[in-house]
Amino acid sequence: MTRYFRLSVSASVLAFGFAQVAHADCGISAGSVSILGNDFPALQAVVEGARSCATDSVRVSANLTSDHRDLQVAALTANPSQYSVAVVANGSIVPLMNAGLIRPLDDLVAEYGDWLQPTQLVRIEGNIMAVAFMANAQHLFYRADILEAAGVEAPETIADVLAAAEAIREQGLMRNPVAMVSGAGWNLAQEFVNLHLGHGGRFFEPGSAEPAVNSPEGLAALEALKALTSFSDPDYLTFDSNSVQSLWEAGEVALMLHWGSRGAGILSGDNTTAEIVASTVLAAAPKAEEGGRPATTLWWDGFTIAANTSDEDAAASFQAMLNGIKPERVAENSALAVWLGEGYTPTPASAGVVASAEGGAAPYPMTPFMGLMHTALGDNLAGFLQGSATAEETLETIEAAYVTAARAQGFLN
Amino acid sequence: MKHRTFFWFIFPSALAMILFIALPVVSVFIQSLHVEHEQVLRTVENCGPFGCTEETVVDREATRELREAQPLGRFAGLSNYTDRNHLALAELSSMWDRSDSFADFTRRAMTLPFWRAMAFTLTFTFVVTPLVLSLGLAIALGVNSLPRMFRGPTIFVSLLPMIVTPLIGSLVLYWMVDSRGILGAFFQTITNDPNLSLRASPTLTWIMLIVYGVWSSAPFAFIVFYAGLQTVPEEPLEAAMIDGANRWQRIRYVVIPHLMPLAVFITLMQLMDNFRVFEPIVGFQAQASATSLSYNIFNYLRGDAAQFGAAATTSMLTIFGVIVLLTPVLIRTWRDFNRKGH
Numbered sequence: 001m002t003r004y005f006r007l008s009v010s011a012s013v014l015a016f017g018f019a020q021v022a023h024a025d026c027g028i029s030a031g032s033v034s035i036l037g038n039d040f041p042a043l044q045a046v047v048e049g050a051r052s053c054a055t056d057s058v059r060v061s062a063n064l065t066s067d068h069r070d071l072q073v074a075a076l077t078a079n080p081s082q083y084s085v086a087v088v089a090n091g092s093i094v095p096l097m098n099a100g101l102i103r104p105l106d107d108l109v110a111e112y113g114d115w116l117q118p119t120q121l122v123r124i125e126g127n128i129m130a131v132a133f134m135a136n137a138q139h140l141f142y143r144a145d146i147l148e149a150a151g152v153e154a155p156e157t158i159a160d161v162l163a164a165a166e167a168i169r170e171q172g173l174m175r176n177p178v179a180m181v182s183g184a185g186w187n188l189a190q191e192f193v194n195l196h197l198g199h200g201g202r203f204f205e206p207g208s209a210e211p212a213v214n215s216p217e218g219l220a221a222l223e224a225l226k227a228l229t230s231f232s233d234p235d236y237l238t239f240d241s242n243s244v245q246s247l248w249e250a251g252e253v254a255l256m257l258h259w260g261s262r263g264a265g266i267l268s269g270d271n272t273t274a275e276i277v278a279s280t281v282l283a284a285a286p287k288a289e290e291g292g293r294p295a296t297t298l299w300w301d302g303f304t305i306a307a308n309t310s311d312e313d314a315a316a317s318f319q320a321m322l323n324g325i326k327p328e329r330v331a332e333n334s335a336l337a338v339w340l341g342e343g344y345t346p347t348p349a350s351a352g353v354v355a356s357a358e359g360g361a362a363p364y365p366m367t368p369f370m371g372l373m374h375t376a377l378g379d380n381l382a383g384f385l386q387g388s389a390t391a392e393e394t395l396e397t398i399e400a401a402y403v404t405a406a407r408a409q410g411f412l413n
Numbered sequence: 414m415k416h417r418t419f420f421w422f423i424f425p426s427a428l429a430m431i432l433f434i435a436l437p438v439v440s441v442f443i444q445s446l447h448v449e450h451e452q453v454l455r456t457v458e459n460c461g462p463f464g465c466t467e468e469t470v471v472d473r474e475a476t477r478e479l480r481e482a483q484p485l486g487r488f489a490g491l492s493n494y495t496d497r498n499h500l501a502l503a504e505l506s507s508m509w510d511r512s513d514s515f516a517d518f519t520r521r522a523m524t525l526p527f528w529r530a531m532a533f534t535l536t537f538t539f540v541v542t543p544l545v546l547s548l549g550l551a552i553a554l555g556v557n558s559l560p561r562m563f564r565g566p567t568i569f570v571s572l573l574p575m576i577v578t579p580l581i582g583s584l585v586l587y588w589m590v591d592s593r594g595i596l597g598a599f600f601q602t603i604t605n606d607p608n609l610s611l612r613a614s615p616t617l618t619w620i621m622l623i624v625y626g627v628w629s630s631a632p633f634a635f636i637v638f639y640a641g642l643q644t645v646p647e648e649p650l651e652a653a654m655i656d657g658a659n660r661w662q663r664i665r666y667v668v669i670p671h672l673m674p675l676a677v678f679i680t681l682m683q684l685m686d687n688f689r690v691f692e693p694i695v696g697f698q699a700q701a702s703a704t705s706l707s708y709n710i711f712n713y714l715r716g717d718a719a720q721f722g723a724a725a726t727t728s729m730l731t732i733f734g735v736i737v738l739l740t741p742v743l744i745r746t747w748r749d750f751n752r753k754g755h
Contacts, residue, residue: 070715090461095717098452098471124470125457132462175607184701207456207469234610235592237701300462340462363463368452368471371717379712380524382701386615388520397524400504404497408722410449410487 026053026323031316035062035303036072037087040261042134042337043301046087049324053316060320068092076101081308084317089299090364091371093122093130098368102129102304108318115327120340122302132302133325134337136261137361138181138194139296139352140286145279146173146254157287158195158224158295161255165231168254178231179247180257183239188385189377190297191257195221197362198288198295209369209411211402213377214395222384222391224288224295228257229385237382251276257285257296260353264336267349282348284355294356297364300340369411376402438732445493445725447486450479486722493726501525526709527730533619533703538687538738541626545683546676548627549634554664556635557642568639575632583696586625587612615702622703625693630686634679641675642668677746684738689731706731 033050037043047062054060063083065071069092075082076096086096096102104127109116113131122130140161142154150167153160161178168177181187196203201217204210229236233247245262247253249272260282269277285296303321305314323329327343334343338350346354364370376398384394406412453475459468497504504525512518523529556567574582589596590611601609611617645668653663669676691707694700700708706727713724 069717073717073719092717098473100473100477119462121460122462123460124468125459135462183698209454209469233592234608234613236613238612238698240698298463357463363461363466366459366466366468368454368469375712375718379526383524386613386701388615389524393521393524400497401526405718405720405723408448408493408496408498408720409718410452411454413451 026058026319028053028055028058028316028319030057031059031313033058033060033085033313033317033320034083035060035064035085035087035317035321036068036075036083037062037064037085037303038068038089038301039064039066041264042261042333042339043087045329045333045336046133046303046321046324049326049329050085050320053320053323058316058320072096073099073101076306076308079308080310081306084306084309084313085303085321086306087301087303088130089136089301090122090366091299091374093302093304094366094368094371096304097124097129101307103307103314104128105131105305105318108305108315112315112319113322115342116322117341120302122300130302130304131321131325132300132340133330134261134301134339135353135357136259136299136301136338137296137353137356138190138257138259138285139294139356140283141248141256141258141263141266141352142281142283143254143276143279144281145275146177149173154281154283155255155286156284157290157292158198158228159290161286162227162231165255169231174252174254176231176233176252177254178228178256179239179244179253180228180232180236181239181241181244181259182229182232182236183243184237184382185378186374187240187378188237188381189374192221192225192377192381193364193374194257194285194296195224195288197297198285198293199224200288200292203365203370203373204367209406211373211399211406213373213402214392214399218395219391220288222381222394225381226385231255237385246271248272248280249276260350260356261337263349263352264347267335282350282352284352284359285361287359294359294361296356296361298353298357298361299364369406369409372405372409372411373402376405441725441728443485444721445729446488446490448489448493448722449486450476450483451487452476453479489722493722494730497525498723499527499726499730501527526704527706527727530704530706530709531734533622534688534690534705534734536619537623537626537690537705538684540623541630541687542680542683544623544627545630545634546679548631549679550638550669550672552631552635553638553642554668556639568636571635572632574629575636577629579629579692580696582629583625583693586621586628587697590621612697612699618697618699618702622690622693622697622699625697626687626690629693630683633682637675637679638672641672645671677742681739681742684742685735688735688738706734 035047035050043064047064051060072086072092073095076086077099088096106128109121109128116131120132121128122132140155146168147154147164150164150171150173152164152167155161155164165177168174180191182191196213196217199217199220201215201221202212205212241259241262244256244258245266248256248266263282266280267277285294287293288295305317325341327341330339330341330343334345335347335349338353380394380397380401383389384391389397403412453472454469455472456467457470458465494500495502505522508521509518512521523532552571556564556571559567588594591597592601592610597611600611601607611621649667650663653667689707690705694703694705694708710724710727713720713727
């Protein structure tokens with residue numbers, strides 16, 4: 001009840017503009033804050049907190065878009081940079097680091113952020129480069145009522161998920177009970193990354209940029225991917241996060257691997273029936289094999305401050321962002337995410353991410369050439385799923401594509 | 414015209430063409446001969462919400478020195494052109510040795526980004542262009558024979574596919590062929606196959622993209638032909654009627670020859686446009702089944718690590734492809750021009 005109340009309160013604040021909350025004093029004398037980031041409810045809440053610092057002398061603007069990764073490097077390369085704050089995750093901080101576009105935050109943390117938890121400070125080579133405020137991971141969502149009707153237990157491994165899907169299909173409850181964010185490209189590659197790390201695989205030879213996906217773990221990950229997608233709607237190669245969430249809200253799937261950050265939206269019941277909300281269970285990502293680790297990767301979301309921005313704007317931006325993640329706001333928005341800072345009380349929407357982390361899921365690698373590997377995976381996995389290449393050929397192709405790109409980018413000779 | 418007058422007459426457009434066409438092409442060509450600097454790597458300890466790990470990072474100081482010494486990157490000659498992302502000669506020859514039939518070789522070669530994109534781009538160009546020409550002519554002839562009062566509204570409706578932004582047009586069609594959309598559900602019903610999906614099968618995706626290409630470009634051919642039809646002289650048509658030519662024969666022997674220069678013009682435009690096919694692939698999210706050269710350029714440049722060398726090389730190969738495609742049509746036009754001139 002309170003959750004709905006809070007959501008509607010924040011919605012009305014959004015609707016009536018920020019003038020009413022603008023009196024919040026963030027202690028900023030002057031400066032300009034402009035934020036670039038992804039677009040989902042928790043981030044909107046953080047930005048709303050930053051916006052409330054706006055006064056006559058402090059300007060706050062934000063561009064929240066799912067295309068933020070495509071924009072961030074170019075936008076922060078400009079001098080002065082287009083944005084003073086880039087909200088990043090452990091995958092997307094790397095290109096900014098590589099190009100030296102974000103500044104160390106040690107001074108700012110010492111001056112304004114003594115209340116931050118040590119685990120929130122992302123240190124690269126000892127320097128604080130980002131302040132993390134939430135965690136995210138893909139994990140399992142299942143419909144308790146459908147599983148019960150099919151007579152299967154809550155799945156804990158990929159094999160359990162496949163068995164449950166088989167049972168649901170056989171009994172005619174649903175034709176395609178599984179959905180995952182499997183659109184060709186970045187999304188499909190992310191599913192492979194989850195499964196590959198879940199099987200204990202690695203992407204590179206230790207200490208070098210040489211690829212290492214052509215391995216037994218890689219083959220196992222491909223087989224698991226094929227098995228899971230065989231229970232998905234045939235359009236699965238075009239699925240993005242939004243379309244998968246809609247499938248769930250339309251009651252067309254019973255087992256879904258999706259981002260934890262979508263949990264709050266689904267549980268709010270805004271686009272679905274009370275019946276579906278009541279039987280939706282958020283659980284740890286399934287283990288790739290019995291006794292293994294959950295087949296998912298942990299992501300943190302945090303903010304960074306641009307290097308090519310004035311010290312005044314950097315300080316203003318840092319303070320405004322801290323206002324967005326201060327304990328009172330986190331407490332108020334607990335339902336929206338798995339917050340990392342003080343003030344957070346876990347809610348049902350966080351169960352899947354927390355369980356996956358406790359199960360020992362691996363963090364997404366922060367290696368500089370991981371982006372090239374992710375692209376090579378995204379460009380070449382679809383052929384295997386469509387049956388035009390064998391698993392061995394696909395892994396070979398992925399390595400060849402990666403090596404070509406890594407050579408042109410100067411990571412390999 | 415005096416040479417001096419001609420120079421001042423042509424100067425503004427020549428200047429614009431040099432600034433906005435020639436120089437960018439030269440700069441892209443130079444870019445295509447370079448690859449990024451060697452990245453100096455180092456292993457450091459990173460700490461975050463999920464604990465500390467040993468990670469490799471780029472040594473920015475050392476890499477910056479390299480970058481400042483050679484701002485364009487390392488000179489790589491034609492290696493961007495021969496690498497796996499483009500002509501892939503070494504890969505093709507090893508695939509040839511490893512495959513047991515031509516079909517198997519084709520299947521393997523379709524994993525190479527450039528050849529995969531070429532296969533779709535050329536198919537699209539050579540199927541869509543003639544269909545656009547013939548459909549455009551058919552619509553123009555049809556509209557031309559309507560009573561005058563119906564022509565205006567019909568022309569407006571026929572032009573709609575061209576007016577709709579390509580990305581929006583392809584999204585509309587994309588949702589219609591969704592298995593829950595009106596077309597997708599219709600095909601499932603008539604084939605009685607609940608798992609039929611136009612988006613899942615590469616062949617059906619190609620057909621869908623081609624249908625979209627014809628749908629969106631036919632109005633262009635139509636409006637050009639329709640304008641041309643207004644200039645067909647009455648006398649030869651009447652003479653043909655007196656000679657006993659039926660409607661088809663009048664079209665075949667009087668109207669079409671009259672419209673030939675327009676057909677050449679439309680062919681040129683269509684060859685160029687279709688070779689650059691891009692929006693429908695994004696709109697239909699068809700990259701799993703079909704890519705084009707333009708899509709590849711887009712793909713190299715977006716995301717975390719923009720691959721400028723690869724994008725520049727694909728751009729040069731696209732320009733080269735357009736030149737090869739247009740040469741026969743241009744030679745023909747040039748000959749006609751010379752014949753008329755002398």
